[in-house]
Amino acid sequence: MKDLTLDEYQYYGRQMLVPEFGKSGQVKLKNSTVAIIGAGGLGCPCGLYLGCAGVGTLKIVDFDTVDTSNLHRQIAHTEIGANKAESLAKAIKQRNANVRALPYPVPFAADNASQLLEDVDLVLDCTDSPAIRYLINDICYAKQLPLISAAALRSEGQLSILCYPGGPCYRCLFPHMPAVSQSCSDNGILGPVVGVMGVMQAAEALKFLALGPPQEVSMLIFSLFSPVPWRRIKMKGKRPDCINCGENGPDATKLATYYANVCDTYPVLDPSEEVPASQLENTDVYTIDVRDPVQYEICSLPFSKNVPLSKLEEWMETHPTVGVDSDLYVLCRRGNDSRTATQILRQKGRDRTFNVHGGLEEYSKTDPTFPTY
Amino acid sequence: MKVTVEVGGGLEMIFGGKRSQVVAFTGGSMQALLEYIAKEVVEDQSKLDVFILDGNVRPGILVLINDSDWELEGELEYEVQDGDHVLFTSTLHGG
Numbered sequence: 001m002k003d004l005t006l007d008e009y010q011y012y013g014r015q016m017l018v019p020e021f022g023k024s025g026q027v028k029l030k031n032s033t034v035a036i037i038g039a040g041g042l043g044c045p046c047g048l049y050l051g052c053a054g055v056g057t058l059k060i061v062d063f064d065t066v067d068t069s070n071l072h073r074q075i076a077h078t079e080i081g082a083n084k085a086e087s088l089a090k091a092i093k094q095r096n097a098n099v100r101a102l103p104y105p106v107p108f109a110a111d112n113a114s115q116l117l118e119d120v121d122l123v124l125d126c127t128d129s130p131a132i133r134y135l136i137n138d139i140c141y142a143k144q145l146p147l148i149s150a151a152a153l154r155s156e157g158q159l160s161i162l163c164y165p166g167g168p169c170y171r172c173l174f175p176h177m178p179a180v181s182q183s184c185s186d187n188g189i190l191g192p193v194v195g196v197m198g199v200m201q202a203a204e205a206l207k208f209l210a211l212g213p214p215q216e217v218s219m220l221i222f223s224l225f226s227p228v229p230w231r232r233i234k235m236k237g238k239r240p241d242c243i244n245c246g247e248n249g250p251d252a253t254k255l256a257t258y259y260a261n262v263c264d265t266y267p268v269l270d271p272s273e274e275v276p277a278s279q280l281e282n283t284d285v286y287t288i289d290v291r292d293p294v295q296y297e298i299c300s301l302p303f304s305k306n307v308p309l310s311k312l313e314e315w316m317e318t319h320p321t322v323g324v325d326s327d328l329y330v331l332c333r334r335g336n337d338s339r340t341a342t343q344i345l346r347q348k349g350r351d352r353t354f355n356v357h358g359g360l361e362e363y364s365k366t367d368p369t370f371p372t373y
Numbered sequence: 374m375k376v377t378v379e380v381g382g383g384l385e386m387i388f389g390g391k392r393s394q395v396v397a398f399t400g401g402s403m404q405a406l407l408e409y410i411a412k413e414v415v416e417d418q419s420k421l422d423v424f425i426l427d428g429n430v431r432p433g434i435l436v437l438i439n440d441s442d443w444e445l446e447g448e449l450e451y452e453v454q455d456g457d458h459v460l461f462t463s464t465l466h467g468g
Binding site for chain 1: 433464
């Protein structure tokens with residue numbers, strides 16, 4: 001193992017003074033390679049802390065580019081349109097020239113996953129889609145690489161340590177991929193919530209690299225608005241019938257079906273059941289906006305009425321003729337939930353109901369003063 | 374008996390936004406508690422299926438009894454005790 005340089009003694013002195021970590025922990029860090037998959041809300045704080053802590057090599061994988069709506073939580077990025085992996089690697093190098101931060105501006109996929117994780121000691125899942133999470137897990141198990149997986153949404157976060165010798169894999173804890181996934185762009189996320197999970201991921205990574213795997217199978221849960229915000233939950237360990245790491249070994253056929261996961265469960269409408277969003281300019285057609293009240297409060301069209309999808313049945317009872325004797329436009333943020341609503345309304349005989357194609361996001365192209373979020 | 378029912382991961386939406394509440398339960402197994410919660414505690418019955426599917430908790434929802442995965446406690450057969458804390462939360466994927 002490579003020993004520390006004189007500069008490094010100075011740089012890392014404060015953390016070497018922590019007895020559990022010590023100089024031996026620092027030397028292990030210096031000689032380690034960690035893969036950070038996803039340079040977003042988790043990857044940014046996690047990568048910055050690990051880079052500054054002195055992990056010798058950080059491989060950062062992300063093909064996405066920085067958008068304005070990322071900046072409240074993806075704190076390493078400063079330039080709109082920059083590749084996220086390159087942006088995070090640059091931010092790390094600016095802070096600590098002692099470490100190597102290697103950007104991989106490519107999607108993490110089944111055909112390059114194994115190669116990207118070559119010579120890696122520890123993998124951190126900082127991604128945001130269930131299909132990629134299962135893929136990362138399966139590759140980690142196959143290559144016997146320990147995995148620290150974190151996730152966050154709205155005001156909550158979860159973290160678990162997986163795939164170490166004798167430990168469970170992600171599928172042992174979560175055998176079923178959800179039919180519908182919830183994303184940060186649709187459901188919201190508070191910056192410090194995903195930030196604190198990324199920081200915990202970095203802290204657990206330091207612990208793992210210095211001291212090895214945990215003794216107990218557990219999961220850390222954070223919920224900002226819960227009476228007990230932090231919980232460490234005891235979890236069942238390896239699942240003997242796991243289709244990945246179970247007694248019968250990986251079931252390639254079953255595993256493959258997971259990667260083809262499609263989350264789009266919205267109905268498909270005939271073009272005659274839709275109107276273009278530009279139609280909303282100068283219209284006197286009765287228009288309902290089916291987003292929830294939180295989103296409606298962010299921005300709305302003044303002539304639209306807020307009828308959340310969950311209140312649609314009640315609205316139908318009090319408005320029996322709209323969409324029957326007169327036209328009805330149905331609207332939401334991107335034109336997905338409104339498709340569901342349009343289908344329900346048409347099934348109830350409201351044949352003059354039309355979905356506003358592409359929703360408010362599409363409308364903002366016609367009216368650039370209308371906000372998108 | 375009194376049981377604290379806590380929900381998270383978005384499930385609070387069908388519980389009228391309430392994350393934690395103490396419910397008066399007549400006693401019995403987790404199966405009975407689930408039936409009670411589905412009938413008496415869930416406020417938005419039109420979306421019950423995001424929580425319960427085919428008489429059991431929907432896959433992807435974690436069930437924790439006193440901070441332990443319910444699989445360690447016997448799942449539906451677990452005999453609910455006075456003062457128990459039961460948490461239902463969805464698996465998160467965002468990042």
